[in-house]
Amino acid sequence: MTEHKPRAWRNALAVLAALVVGWQILHAVVGEVALRSPWETVAYTAKLFASRDFWPNFDETMTAFAAALAIAVATGLAIGMLLGFSRLAGEVFEPVLVALYSIPKVTLYPIVLLAFGLGMQAKIAFGAIHGIIPIALFTINAVRNVRPILIKTGRVMKLTTWEMVWQVLFPAAIPEIFTGLRIGFSLTLIGTLLGEMFASQRGLGYMLMNGIGLHNVDVIMSVTFMLVVFAAVISSALLAIDRVLHGRA
Amino acid sequence: MSVAHVTLRGVTKVFSRPGKGGEVHALGPLDLDLRSGEFFAVVGPSGCGKSTLLELIAGLATASAGEVAFEGRPIAGEIPDGVGVVFQEDACFPWLTVVDNIAFSLRKARLAPGERESRVRDAVAMMGLGGFERSYPAQLSGGMRQRVCIARTLVMKPRLILLDEPFGALDQQTRLLMGEEVLRLWRQTGATVFLITHALDEATMLADRIAVMSARPGRILEIVETGWPRERDSRVVEDARFGALTARLWQVLRQESMKSIGRPGGVPEGGA
Numbered sequence: 413m414t415e416h417k418p419r420a421w422r423n424a425l426a427v428l429a430a431l432v433v434g435w436q437i438l439h440a441v442v443g444e445v446a447l448r449s450p451w452e453t454v455a456y457t458a459k460l461f462a463s464r465d466f467w468p469n470f471d472e473t474m475t476a477f478a479a480a481l482a483i484a485v486a487t488g489l490a491i492g493m494l495l496g497f498s499r500l501a502g503e504v505f506e507p508v509l510v511a512l513y514s515i516p517k518v519t520l521y522p523i524v525l526l527a528f529g530l531g532m533q534a535k536i537a538f539g540a541i542h543g544i545i546p547i548a549l550f551t552i553n554a555v556r557n558v559r560p561i562l563i564k565t566g567r568v569m570k571l572t573t574w575e576m577v578w579q580v581l582f583p584a585a586i587p588e589i590f591t592g593l594r595i596g597f598s599l600t601l602i603g604t605l606l607g608e609m610f611a612s613q614r615g616l617g618y619m620l621m622n623g624i625g626l627h628n629v630d631v632i633m634s635v636t637f638m639l640v641v642f643a644a645v646i647s648s649a650l651l652a653i654d655r656v657l658h659g660r661a
Numbered sequence: 662m663s664v665a666h667v668t669l670r671g672v673t674k675v676f677s678r679p680g681k682g683g684e685v686h687a688l689g690p691l692d693l694d695l696r697s698g699e700f701f702a703v704v705g706p707s708g709c710g711k712s713t714l715l716e717l718i719a720g721l722a723t724a725s726a727g728e729v730a731f732e733g734r735p736i737a738g739e740i741p742d743g744v745g746v747v748f749q750e751d752a753c754f755p756w757l758t759v760v761d762n763i764a765f766s767l768r769k770a771r772l773a774p775g776e777r778e779s780r781v782r783d784a785v786a787m788m789g790l791g792g793f794e795r796s797y798p799a800q801l802s803g804g805m806r807q808r809v810c811i812a813r814t815l816v817m818k819p820r821l822i823l824l825d826e827p828f829g830a831l832d833q834q835t836r837l838l839m840g841e842e843v844l845r846l847w848r849q850t851g852a853t854v855f856l857i858t859h860a861l862d863e864a865t866m867l868a869d870r871i872a873v874m875s876a877r878p879g880r881i882l883e884i885v886e887t888g889w890p891r892e893r894d895s896r897v898v899e900d901a902r903f904g905a906l907t908a909r910l911w912q913v914l915r916q917e918s919m920k921s922i923g924r925p926g927g928v929p930e931g932g933a
Binding site for chain 1: 719721739740745746748750751752754755756757765766769797799
């Protein structure tokens with residue numbers, strides 16, 4: 413694994429360089445009206461960071477996202493564990509989850525808004541809705557796929573139900589569950605930002621929509637750039653942890 | 662030596678088949694006494710209920726009829742203290758290091774840390790796992806992982822060790838070496854060992870007594886005594902009696918194996 417690391421870094425850098433070059437070429441083709449160059453975007457991002465108006469928006473998004481993620485993870489894990497352990501409950505409710513998941517969630521947004529009102533709560537709810545079901549589905553499968561021999565071993569060790577869940581089933585399912593969390597992270601972020609883009613007065617999503625309304629290409633480019641970097645960095649870190657966990661199993 | 666350590670009387674196991682209807686008579690009725698401190702092996706055609714027999718003694722399954730007792734006390738659906746089990750499949754916990762795997766049951770038993778560490782150290786030394794204490798199971802070979810599982814059982818100081826084809830997934834050379842190690846720890850611990858295997862030569866090499874089971878429903882057809890000295894190793898295969906004993910097992914087993922794959926047993930031998 414250690415000898416693969418330099419290569420992985422080299423590949424990642426090559427992809428990054430290609431992206432920047434592609435961006436620069438696209439900028440040259442479509443022109444200043446539609447796209448800023450990489451350098452201009454970075455420069456404007458620095459300017460945003462220095463301004464006082466930016467940080468309340470940033471905080472708003474991060475707070476909403478953190479709360480949505482916490483709810484999605486806690487609820488998703490709880491549902492997943494429950495349906496994974498109980499064969500009957502799993503058979504009854506798993507198809508329901510899958511069906512719910514196939515609904516385009518944007519169609520639910522008016523209901524979320526009516527239920528929670530404009531503002532923070534609606535964003536959190538909308539973000540959480542996106543993350544819960546994938547996390548639950550991954551957790552169900554993770555728990556079901558625990559090798560029966562490990563459970564048998566737990567029985568031989570006379571573990572109580574509680575010990576069996578927390579000391580055998582949960583750790584055995586962690587690599588798979590973590591994959592669900594990784595995907596849940598991305599989807600919750602999408603949900604939170606979508607929530608901010610419609611019917612919101614603050615946040616990065618609001619800044620983005622506002623930028624579109626005012627045709628402020630600098631703002632659009634910078635906010636998008638920030639979000640891409642944020643998502644990419646965290647996702648890569650989660651993927652790295654994911655690989656370590658799966659390598660052990 | 663002659664005290665019965667495990668007693669089975671009229672033990673029968675019938676599985677109901679949910680959905681399919683009907684029942685499968687898997688085992689028995691079967692009587693068996695394991696002597697304290699002996700190495701007892703069971704061979705039989707596949708699907709004869711060998712593993713069911715082990716699960717009954719381990720308390721992982723309950724008998725449909727009859728009684729299973731360990732040290733005079735009936736086993737009622739719960740594994741008794743003093744019994745350790747090693748399965749064929751790799752049962753190491755992949756998220757724990759070798760020492761944490763071995764110490765798992767000791768932690769649950771709330772042993773004092775000092776005692777725990779010394780027991781783990783002994784088990785690591787006994788199973789030749791030195792230098793791999795901090796490794797994860799995925800970094801070990803199949804044979805090494807099985808040693809971890811044996812060590813994990815050993816630290817609990819079991820008086821009865823149940824082995825369910827523990828070397829079934831290993832290559833032949835590793836099997837022979839692991840067999841020697843099991844013999845050594847059997848001598849050192851003084852525990853009774855109950856081994857399920859499909860390998861006749863393995864049974865002959867390791868055991869004091871070998872039960873040959875019939876095709877389903879599994880019954881004991883014959884118990885063969887090997888008469889090996891307690892101090893022995895894999896070199897008993899060179900002994901002249903080794904071939905004769907293994908041949909005897911095969912003689913009894915051949916017809917049963919034929920039955921279990923749905924063929925007539927050919928010419929009956931010795932009026933069996």
